[in-house]
Amino acid sequence: MLLLSLLLIVAPLVLRVLFPHLWTDLVYHTELLRILLKFVSRRRRRPLFLxxxxFLEQVxxxxxKAFIVFENKRFSFKDADRxxxxxxxxxRVASVLRPGDxxxxxxxxxxxxxxxxxALAKLGCACALLNSSIRARSLIASVRCCRGASVLIASEELQGAVEEVYEDLLQEGLTRIFITAEELRSSHMKSLIRAAQESSDADVPQTLRASVSFTSPAVYIYTSGTTGLHKAAVINQTRLLAALAVLASNGVTDSDVIYVxxxxxHTAxxxxGFMGSIETGSTIILRRKFSxxxxxxxxxxxxxxxxQYIGEVLRYLCNTPQRASDKEHAVRLAIGNGLRSDVWREFLKRFGHIQVxxxxxxxxxxxxxVNYAGKIGAVGRVSFLHKKLFPCALIQYDTEHDEPVRNSRGLCVEVPKGQTGLLVSKITEIAPxxxxxxxxxxxxKKRLRDVFKHGDVYFNSGDLLKIDHDNFIYFQDRVGDTFRWKGENVATTEVSDIISMLDFVEEANVYGVQVPGHEGxxxxxAVKLMDGVEFECKKTFDHVCRFLPIYARPRFIRIQVKFSLSVDITATFKQLKLKLVEAGFNPSMTTDSLYFLxxxxxxxxxxxxxxxQQILSHSIKL
Incomplete structure (x- = not known):
C-alpha cells in the first residue's frame, strides 16, 4: 500500500521531467481529433453544408447577438443576414451575376x-479579395488573375483608384462597377447602397447555390509567394469549411469578443478573424485600420x-509610451504570426498574462x-500524429542555386534536428x-516532385524552418525573390519591372534589407542608369507612388556603377545579390550613391x- 502511494506521488513527477509537454500535447491532440471528426461529419451532410x-445557423x-461592431454602429447576426x-x-435584379460567377x-x-x-455566397458566387493598397498596374494585374469576373464592388474611398483604370477594367471584362457610397464621382459606376436600399431583404433562394460543390472556388486571396507577381490563391469550399475551426481550436467561444x-x-x-467568428458566434470589433x-x-x-496580430502589431504596441493602465484589460488570447522572441517577452512583461x-x-x-505550448520563439510543435495526418519534412536546400539538394538517386535529403531546411508537405486528399x-x-512551380520516392508530390512552402530536439519548430527565412514588410509579401520581380519602366533606368535589382528594430x-x-543620364529623384518618387502600394515602394535606392546587373540567374548573380543585401543601406559600406524615400x-x-543614424535610432519612422 505504501509502495502504491509512493508510486502515485512519484510517477507524475517523473513524467513531468521526462515529458514536460505531455499534458499540453494530450489536450491539443484531443482537440485536433475532435475538430477532424466534426469536419468529416459536416462533409457528409446532405444537402452540402458550407x-x-x-452563418445561417448562427442567425x-x-x-x-452582436456580430459586428464598427465605429458607432452595431450589427447583429440577423442584421448581417438582412x-x-x-x-x-x-x-439579382440587376442581372449582373449568375451562380458560379x-x-x-x-x-x-x-x-x-x-x-x-x-451576399455573393448566397448567390452561389465566388469573390476575389483585392488588396485595397494596390493601384494602377498592380490593380489590373490582380484583376487579370481572375479572368471571367464581370462585377467589381469597391469602397467609397477607392473610387478614385477605380476611375483611374476604368478603361483597363473594361478590357478585362469588368463591365459592372458598384461603389458602397451614395454619392458617385463617375457615371460609369453604380451605387450599391442605393440599390440595396431599394431591394427586398427576403431570403435568397437556396436553389441558387445548388450547383456549388466542395471543390468550387469560394474566395481568391492574393499572395506573391516566392515566385514573382501577385497570384490569386484558390480557396475552395472545403478549405473554407476547414478554416471555420481555427479560432474554436484555440479555445475561442461565443462569449469572446474579437478585435480585428x-x-x-488577407488570410489572417x-x-x-471573420470565418472563425462565424463558427464560434463571437462578436467582431472591426476597425478600419490598426492604431x-x-x-x-x-x-x-x-x-x-x-x-489578432502580425509581428509588427505587437512591436508597435510595445513601442507606445508606457501607461499605468497597460495591464488593465480583458484580453486573454493573442493569435497570429511573425512575432520575434524579444517582442514576445516584452509584450507579456508589459501587458500582463496573455496567452500567445x-x-x-x-x-x-x-x-x-500552432504553438499551443507557448514556447517563446517557436511557430509550432511537431508530433507523430500531426505528421501522420499531414506528412511533412524539412529538406536540405542549396540557397546559392535556389533548389533542393538531391542525392545520387535524385531524391531529396531530410535534414537532422537542429538544422535549417526547406519545409515541404505531401499533397494528399486530406492535405490538398x-x-x-x-x-x-x-x-x-509549387509542386515538388520525387522528394522521398520517385513519383511522390509535395508542396514547396518556400520557407526555411528548423526543428529543435524538443520538437518545437522555428521559422528561419524565406527563399526565392520575395521579402516581407509590414505584414505584406513583396515580389521583387514586380518592383523591378516597375522601376525599369523609368526612361533613365537600364536595369534594376530589388531586394530586402534588414533594419534594426523592425520586423522583416x-x-x-540597386539601379543601373542609362549612359550619360542622372538619377531623377522627384520623377522616381512620383513613379513608385503611382504604381506600387506603400509597402512595396523601395525606401532605399543604390545607383550602381561598379557592376553590371546583366548577368544570368546563376551562382554569380546570387553572390552579387547577397553582397548587396549584406551592404544594406549603410553609406559607409559603399562608394555608390544612396537615396532615401x-x-x-x-x-x-x-x-x-x-x-x-536617424533611421537606426528610429528618429525617422519607416
Whole structure:
C-alpha cells in the first residue's frame, strides 16, 4: 500500500521531467481529433453544408447577438443576414451575376465587406479579395488573375483608384462597377447602397447555390509567394469549411469578443478573424485600420478578449509610451504570426498574462503549425500524429542555386534536428494543394516532385524552418525573390519591372534589407542608369507612388556603377545579390550613391550618414 502511494506521488513527477509537454500535447491532440471528426461529419451532410450554412445557423440560434461592431454602429447576426440579402437581391435584379460567377471585392475594412461576401455566397458566387493598397498596374494585374469576373464592388474611398483604370477594367471584362457610397464621382459606376436600399431583404433562394460543390472556388486571396507577381490563391469550399475551426481550436467561444484590425482581404483577417467568428458566434470589433495609440482604449471600451496580430502589431504596441493602465484589460488570447522572441517577452512583461498562440501557415499551403505550448520563439510543435495526418519534412536546400539538394538517386535529403531546411508537405486528399487561378505555370512551380520516392508530390512552402530536439519548430527565412514588410509579401520581380519602366533606368535589382528594430525586410533597389543620364529623384518618387502600394515602394535606392546587373540567374548573380543585401543601406559600406524615400519632402533624397543614424535610432519612422 505504501509502495502504491509512493508510486502515485512519484510517477507524475517523473513524467513531468521526462515529458514536460505531455499534458499540453494530450489536450491539443484531443482537440485536433475532435475538430477532424466534426469536419468529416459536416462533409457528409446532405444537402452540402458550407461555411455560409454555419452563418445561417448562427442567425437562427442567436439572431440578436452582436456580430459586428464598427465605429458607432452595431450589427447583429440577423442584421448581417438582412443586409446581405438586400445586396444579393439587388445584384439579382440587376442581372449582373449568375451562380458560379466571380465578383471582385476592392474594399477596406468595413461592415459592407462582410455583407458583400455573404451576399455573393448566397448567390452561389465566388469573390476575389483585392488588396485595397494596390493601384494602377498592380490593380489590373490582380484583376487579370481572375479572368471571367464581370462585377467589381469597391469602397467609397477607392473610387478614385477605380476611375483611374476604368478603361483597363473594361478590357478585362469588368463591365459592372458598384461603389458602397451614395454619392458617385463617375457615371460609369453604380451605387450599391442605393440599390440595396431599394431591394427586398427576403431570403435568397437556396436553389441558387445548388450547383456549388466542395471543390468550387469560394474566395481568391492574393499572395506573391516566392515566385514573382501577385497570384490569386484558390480557396475552395472545403478549405473554407476547414478554416471555420481555427479560432474554436484555440479555445475561442461565443462569449469572446474579437478585435480585428488586420485587413479582411488577407488570410489572417478573413479566414481566421471573420470565418472563425462565424463558427464560434463571437462578436467582431472591426476597425478600419490598426492604431497603436487607440488599441488598448478600444479593447477596454469593448471588453475585447481576443486579439489578432502580425509581428509588427505587437512591436508597435510595445513601442507606445508606457501607461499605468497597460495591464488593465480583458484580453486573454493573442493569435497570429511573425512575432520575434524579444517582442514576445516584452509584450507579456508589459501587458500582463496573455496567452500567445503563434502559428505558421500560408494562404495556399497545405500544412500549418500552432504553438499551443507557448514556447517563446517557436511557430509550432511537431508530433507523430500531426505528421501522420499531414506528412511533412524539412529538406536540405542549396540557397546559392535556389533548389533542393538531391542525392545520387535524385531524391531529396531530410535534414537532422537542429538544422535549417526547406519545409515541404505531401499533397494528399486530406492535405490538398489547389494552386493559383489562371496560372498553372506558377501552380506547378509549387509542386515538388520525387522528394522521398520517385513519383511522390509535395508542396514547396518556400520557407526555411528548423526543428529543435524538443520538437518545437522555428521559422528561419524565406527563399526565392520575395521579402516581407509590414505584414505584406513583396515580389521583387514586380518592383523591378516597375522601376525599369523609368526612361533613365537600364536595369534594376530589388531586394530586402534588414533594419534594426523592425520586423522583416524593407525594399531596396540597386539601379543601373542609362549612359550619360542622372538619377531623377522627384520623377522616381512620383513613379513608385503611382504604381506600387506603400509597402512595396523601395525606401532605399543604390545607383550602381561598379557592376553590371546583366548577368544570368546563376551562382554569380546570387553572390552579387547577397553582397548587396549584406551592404544594406549603410553609406559607409559603399562608394555608390544612396537615396532615401522621404515622404515629407515627396522625393528621394541623398542618404547621408546623418539620415542613416536617424533611421537606426528610429528618429525617422519607416
Amino acid at each position: 461555411a455560409l450554412d454555419r 437562427e440560434t442567436r439572431p440578436n 443586409e446581405s440579402n438586400r445586396i444579393a437581391n439587388a445584384l 466571380t465578383a471582385v471585392l476592392f474594399m477596406q475594412n468595413e461592415p459592407a465587406f462582410v455583407f458583400c461576401w455573404l 484590425t488586420l485587413p479582411l482581404y 483577417g478573413f479566414l481566421v 497603436a495609440s487607440q488599441f488598448w482604449d478600444e479593447c477596454r471600451a469593448h471588453n475585447v478578449t481576443v486579439i 498562440r503563434e502559428f505558421y501557415a500560408s494562404t495556399e499551403g497545405n500544412v500549418g503549425f 494543394f489547389v494552386g493559383y487561378a489562371q496560372n498553372e505555370q506558377q501552380t506547378e 525586410r524593407i525594399g531596396m533597389a 522621404c515622404e515629407r519632402e515627396r522625393t528621394y533624397v541623398s542618404l547621408t550618414p546623418s539620415i542613416y
